[in-house]
Amino acid sequence: MWGKTVILSHRGISANYPENTMLAFRKSYEAGMDGIELDVQFTKDRELVVVHDELLDRTVNATGYVKDFTLKELKTMDAGVFKGEEFKGEQIPTLDEVLEYFQGKEKIINIELKTGVFSYFGIEEKVIECIKKYQLEDYVYITSFNHLSIARFQGLTKKIESGILIYDTQFDIQKYAKTYNQDIVNPSIEYFDLCRETFLSMISKGKKITIYTEDKPEKIRELISLGINVITNIEITS
Numbered sequence: 001m002w003g004k005t006v007i008l009s010h011r012g013i014s015a016n017y018p019e020n021t022m023l024a025f026r027k028s029y030e031a032g033m034d035g036i037e038l039d040v041q042f043t044k045d046r047e048l049v050v051v052h053d054e055l056l057d058r059t060v061n062a063t064g065y066v067k068d069f070t071l072k073e074l075k076t077m078d079a080g081v082f083k084g085e086e087f088k089g090e091q092i093p094t095l096d097e098v099l100e101y102f103q104g105k106e107k108i109i110n111i112e113l114k115t116g117v118f119s120y121f122g123i124e125e126k127v128i129e130c131i132k133k134y135q136l137e138d139y140v141y142i143t144s145f146n147h148l149s150i151a152r153f154q155g156l157t158k159k160i161e162s163g164i165l166i167y168d169t170q171f172d173i174q175k176y177a178k179t180y181n182q183d184i185v186n187p188s189i190e191y192f193d194l195c196r197e198t199f200l201s202m203i204s205k206g207k208k209i210t211i212y213t214e215d216k217p218e219k220i221r222e223l224i225s226l227g228i229n230v231i232t233n234i235e236i237t238s
């Protein structure tokens, strides 16, 4: 997983298709991208669903929190039409559906645990179970802005890699990653640019730096030349 720089489709090919849907993930695979990034949450009945916002309102034709609906209820909702009438009928996928699609395809999958607003207690175990079910341990890595959730994940398994998402510059990330023994650090492109020397030093010490999100070809080429491990983007990159 950690050879050359890989480019992952952020929420699938989300520039042209409804984010975090099977359509956006299939389009990524068909375009020959290296893999995908996706966001996972719990339903009311503790099923794993792939959706970014805690509130349904922006991307789904419903109002309220994901966590307050059962999977059966969520499956009756439309997750495509917000992007355009032609996408009507797309559903919120389960993590099972996405991993089943990618089983055996040798694509990299970054699962983000959306445990920053609601902690979704027990989600880490369920995600591990699902990854194992499709024998994708060597192709998946986990991230989260909730570093306690990552610590919990790391306490449960050593067989699936994981790391921390960060978006601000208010602490010494190099020291933090060292103190908490984090090998994968996932900053925004803005954070990376602000603290470039720090991140380059981390790369030289063997840390894996993964960046969200960058689409400009010249910038992607530069990040590749700097040895960035993963870049997530929203368009098709050749």
Ligand code: G3P
Binding pocket: 010, 037, 039, 052, 112, 165, 186, 211, 212, 232
């Ligand atoms: O790849 C990391 C990135 O997805 C984190 O931000 O809000 O797009 O989930 P967000």
Ligand code: CA
Binding pocket: 037, 038, 039, 112
């Ligand atoms: Ca994400």
